Amino acid sequence: MFQTESIPETDRQTGWFVVGASLGVLLLLYYLVPLGALLFAQSPASVAAQLGSARVVSAARNSLLTATASTALSAALGLPLAYWLARTDVRGKNAVLTLVLLPLVLPPIVSGMLLLEVVGPNGLGAFTSLSFTRSLFGVVLAQTFVASPFFVVTTKAAFESVDRHFEHASRSLGKSRKTTFRRITLPLAIPGIVAGLTLTFARAIGEFGATLMMAYYPRTLPVQIWRSFLNDGLAAAFPVAVVLVGLALSALLVINAFGRNPWRH
């Protein structure tokens, strides 16, 4: 987590510079062009006309609700874990960290299968009348499983970037561990924590694979896109996609507003 100063080069090797720059630009275009397609493939008027349709509105409401809930759940459960991971030196730490990263490497659809096994009618669902699947709660469970590692990993890095001297200084000035956390550690880590929340939210709102297995109904935006695409083709899926991308992009804007893009380090 440090920044290198750019030093003026005296012997810039122009050939390699051009090659490197071209490769980078190619990749950037590859990111940008599909976004353009989203905007220009359909006439804005036809997209706008469908934005108010009941299925889009309902899916958007479901998505916002569940992504917010699963972000909050990830934060509540993940904050203490992230702090512990950032501060402990115990032997099992790496094993715990690996466990946190597990949902990131599991294919989401497999995660959905496994969750279904655990909380579905043959699992926890058999013991309770609560509906863990085919409900907004089921969506939250799927999103939390897939998205919470983003919160833990980013927040852990945020806590790690807080110099322990600040905490030691605070406590030697007579402030308890709790006060020190509230007045020193948390405020210093907050930009990184906000980045973690934003990433988690973005991942949750785009969650498809695990959600599809856990709760095809009630539909979130990604499931609605899939459904519209299957039934009515790409054109029908576009307005829903526009809404989803809009929400995801605003998450990115929030990160930048706080000045701490976690990928920048």
Add this chain to the structure above:
Amino acid sequence: MLELTNIRTGYNAFELGPVSLAVEDEILSVLGPSGCGKTTLLSVVAGIQSTDDGSVELNGTDLTGLPPERRNTAYVFQDGALFPHMSVRENVAYAAVNDARVDDLAATLEVEDLLNRDVSTLSGGERQRVALARALAADPDALLLDEPLANLDAPIKRRLRFELRDVLAALDIPVVYVTHDQRQATTMGDRIAVMRDGTVRQVGTAEEIFERPASTFVAEFTGSVNLFEADVRDRDDDALYLGWDDAVVEAPAYDVESKRVYFCIRPEYVMVVRKDRPVDERDNVLTGTITRRIYQGEDYVVALDLDAVDDLVEIRLPTPVYERLSLADRDQVRVSLKKRALHVIDDAEAIR
């Protein structure tokens, strides 16, 4: 009084202790090379680092095992550790009982004009003043300072050293001042504890440490360049007679056991003797040839290759004295290593 008894702690490959130290309401400088355990010692007192063994007592209260916040030992870090999300005033007020105390300390440490500034705009010297004000605002029962001047430029360091000394001396609480710089250790400390490899090697006043080092390590670390090996040839009630290659020097009657010992003399005590001046044995007069003269601002250091001994002796002469003597390279001079200025070290561990 701050009292450490048989403190022992370790992490990774580093072992501290056993260390026992008693600090009255005074400033104790802890002097030692990097990695000797000075900072670990402070962390143990502050409760940041736990101990495997031993006890820490402050004014009769046992602190061992208490968390840092219940020890009332304020810690000033090398970089100040000012909270970056707070203004200077908020930093000083962090542990202060009231605003009056903040203004009071800001005045004492001359940081009143900085109170509304952002900590990132402070210079190194300003940071340390603010860090000290913040620590004192907590009304600590003991103050722990870890190399507070280490990152500062020389002129600021020099000025702040004396100012800091006055502020700390007026506190009337145990102050532990960790440094690797012998000049700071002497300016700051009423007494000095010299550390090496996790243990305290010698505790005493600056005069004791510098003029009567207990080991060759202390002698070398405190800048004794004239440190020589010799044999104890003879002894009587008043003197030790040391065989130093082809010379014999008379030293005070130290109670040494080893046959092979070290002796040292600080360069400022080596006297140049005029040819016509009468001398006696206790003056330990030797002749040699000047091989090097280095101007150091306030004084000259002259290296002399002794005739009877396979060693160089360094002489430090105040500039006016040096100029009066008008010395030149290759000059033959007589020097006196006065008996009472010689210090003999029986350091079996160090004998090769």
